[in-house]
Amino acid sequence: MDQTNKGRLSVERIGFRYPGGQAVFQDFSFHAEPGEFVALLGPSGCGKSTLLNLLAGFHAPTHGTVLLDGAPVTPEMPQLGYVFQSPHLFPWLTARENVRFGLRMANDAHAAAQRARAQRYLDLVGLGAAGDRLPHELSGGMQQRVAIARALAMEPGLLLMDEPFSALDAITRASLNEELLRIWSTLGQTIVFITHDIDEAVFLADRVIVLGTAPRGIQAELEIDLPRPRTFHAARQLPRFGEYAATLMEHVASAMEAA
Ligand SMILES: Nc1ncnc2c1ncn2[C@@H]1O[C@H](COP(=O)(O)OP(=O)(O)OP(=O)(O)O)[C@@H](O)[C@H]1O
Ligand SMILES: [Mg+2]
The missing domain is CATH 3.40.50.300 (P-loop containing nucleotide triphosphate hydrolases)
Incomplete structure (x- = not known):
């Protein structure tokens, strides 16, 4: 980029x-x-x-x-990307879907491309293997990394x-x-x-x-x-x-x- x-x-x-x-x-x-x-x-x-x-x-x-x-x-x-003090993840969405959320809202690319991009940013924050987990299955540090991946995925x-x-x-x-x-x-x-x-x-x-x-x-x-x-x-x-x-x-x- x-x-x-x-x-x-x-x-x-x-x-x-x-x-x-x-x-x-x-x-x-x-x-x-x-x-x-x-x-x-x-x-x-x-x-x-x-x-x-x-x-x-x-x-x-x-x-x-x-x-x-x-x-x-x-x-x-x-x-513009924003990361708060607490992760503010949607508890019913997996890590990957949380990262994809902003891309969906922006209607940016097709679903498969959005998922691939979400996965890329999870990889970048070292959570490549945790994409299918829900927030409550992640530690606090992992949740914050998902929040960072979510902000980065918009490529701000x-x-x-x-x-x-x-x-x-x-x-x-x-x-x-x-x-x-x-x-x-x-x-x-x-x-x-x-x-x-x-x-x-x-x-x-x-x-x-x-x-x-x-x-x-x-x-x-x-x-x-x-x-x-x-x-x-x-x-x-x-x-x-x-x-x-x-x-x-x-x-x-x-x-x-x-x-
Ligand atoms: N929603 C609000 N309504 C009215 N006053 C507010 C509101 N939010 C913050 N303030 C006031 O504005 C000032 C700045 O608050 P702010 O939250 O920006 O400080 P901060 O530097 O982030 O503090 P901290 O380090 O504790 O997070 C404070 O005097 C606070 O009381
Ligand atoms: Mg403050």
Whole structure:
């Protein structure tokens, strides 16, 4: 799949508030280049999930624009994929049919071609043999991989992920982190990834953004210049890994103090 120049995200001076609430964003701007992996950190309640919902077009900004490849975002855009904190699978559909679901809705290709594509993405997340299983027959980590395959099967130029691995044990999380990087290096989507875990942000991202307490916007931004491909253990051995993590820890702490 050629993703060149797809997944360019431009957030231009947006504002947003929930009905009756304080402003969560005021004149907030943010950009991601095609194929860039951006991680978002920040104190609880600072607006990370709200931002992702604005990027997905689930919320409309009160002013300003969110553009994906030059067009205002809408949730129906086929070039947009979303992975939530919990997998949200349909319990009555097999893993393969869950992955195929979006393709059916988009009426994309014939049934046999849709199944073949669903199978390809299950293979990609290491679940090639589990296609006929129902969600309750899968572990939490496997279910989350099905949710990732479902988002990837639509071949989105922009993948939005809201703490997708936070409910998983450390070992599963580490292996899914590596798997996500492997898939991303193959498909080359733009990824915006929310996490509370500083090490996870450093390990995954090209750039980490720390959001301050609403509506202050971006508290700090850090380019992560670590070699790729990255593996969980080798990356953590690099002195720069610890330096990046320490710097981000300070920024997150000062964002919390300002809360
Ligand atoms: N549906 C809603 N209605 C009203 N206010 C909301 C709603 N959802 C979130 N908020 C408020 O908007 C602010 C930002 O919330 P948001 O969920 O984006 O934070 P977050 O950074 O994702 O936090 P966490 O790290 O805990 O997930 C908070 O003050 C929250 O109380
Ligand atoms: Mg959140």
